[in-house]
């Protein structure tokens with residue numbers, strides 16, 4: 104069978120796409136590598152910025168998305184997509200277990216993961232003071248002390264964002280100068296409650312039930328900073344590998360696509376965190392899910408006219 108579309112990934116973008124594909128009566132499946140996966144929002148303790156569901160636990164929010172898609176008839180297949188090959192207007196989607204599926208269009212919604220520091224305490228205190236998203240969790244640090252680790256645009260942007268909420272922000276960077284753009288560097292330098300800590304490598308995040316501090320190797324000497332939260336901003340890795348060489352990507356591996364999710368290959372649509380976009384959130388991923396199906400339907404209708 105040749106599907107109308109195959110949705111890859113069942114995070115916020117993929118599940119929203121599945122809801123729209125069901126309502127459009129498309130023949131489709133959703134392929135997800137994690138058993139009953141609902142994407143990375145499941146890692147969030149509390150989501151305060153998804154409209155209508157204030158204070159929702161991230162796992163529960165993901166479950167709601169998934170059960171909504173299931174109620175409308177979405178069919179899920181568990182497996183990891185390793186490659187997608189276009190040939191004569193049909194796409195073959197290959198899975199790690201050797202199975203393959205054919206489709207007229209692909210909605211690629213494989214997300215992006217945050218690069219980790221890989222130090223003691225990071226995983227243990229994740230969601231309990233260790234965060235990878237200032238926009239998501241910053242509001243919990245009103246009048247508290249936060250640390251941001253990183254030296255690029257995201258790290259400096261996060262520090263500035265947090266400086267408006269927290270009483271103090273340490274910006275920890277392993278080099279003696281930032282990689283971020285000059286205007287961000289100037290803004291950071293002008294912000295009184297941001298203290299930059301250069302030539303400092305984090306070695307441990309510590310705390311009993313929640314983060315209480317971060318230990319750093321600063322100019323060769325170990326020291327501890329007392330903080331309530333640590334924001335890790337050392338880069339993200341998009342899950343775009345299966346489309347390597349198939350669609351155009353930026354230098355970070357994000358698939359180049361606009362709000363309509365159209366990529367350089369007309370039958371492949373990139374939705375959610377995996378595509379180039381300014382803000383990676385549940386609400387923007389869900390919007391992409393809807394837009395990608397709208398674009399895929401338009402593409403399929405043009406195929407039928409051409410026949």
Ligand SMILES: Cc1cc2nc3c(=O)[nH]c(=O)nc-3n(C[C@H](O)[C@H](O)[C@H](O)COP(=O)(O)OP(=O)(O)OC[C@H]3O[C@@H](n4cnc5c(N)ncnc54)[C@H](O)[C@@H]3O)c2cc1C
Nearest residue numbers: 112114115116136142143144184214239375376383384385
């Ligand atoms: C700790 C944390 C807290 C957050 N808090 C908030 C918040 O409060 N508010 C907010 O709006 N956003 C928050 N976010 C961000 C939000 O989770 C993401 O923006 C959103 O999940 C992106 O959805 P997505 O569908 O694009 O990608 P994802 O949610 O990453 O889903 C991608 C899915 O694709 C699957 N996949 C990947 N590769 C393959 C493959 N090759 N084959 C098959 N399946 C594959 C993955 O397993 C995953 O399930 C948070 C993120 C984290 C990590």
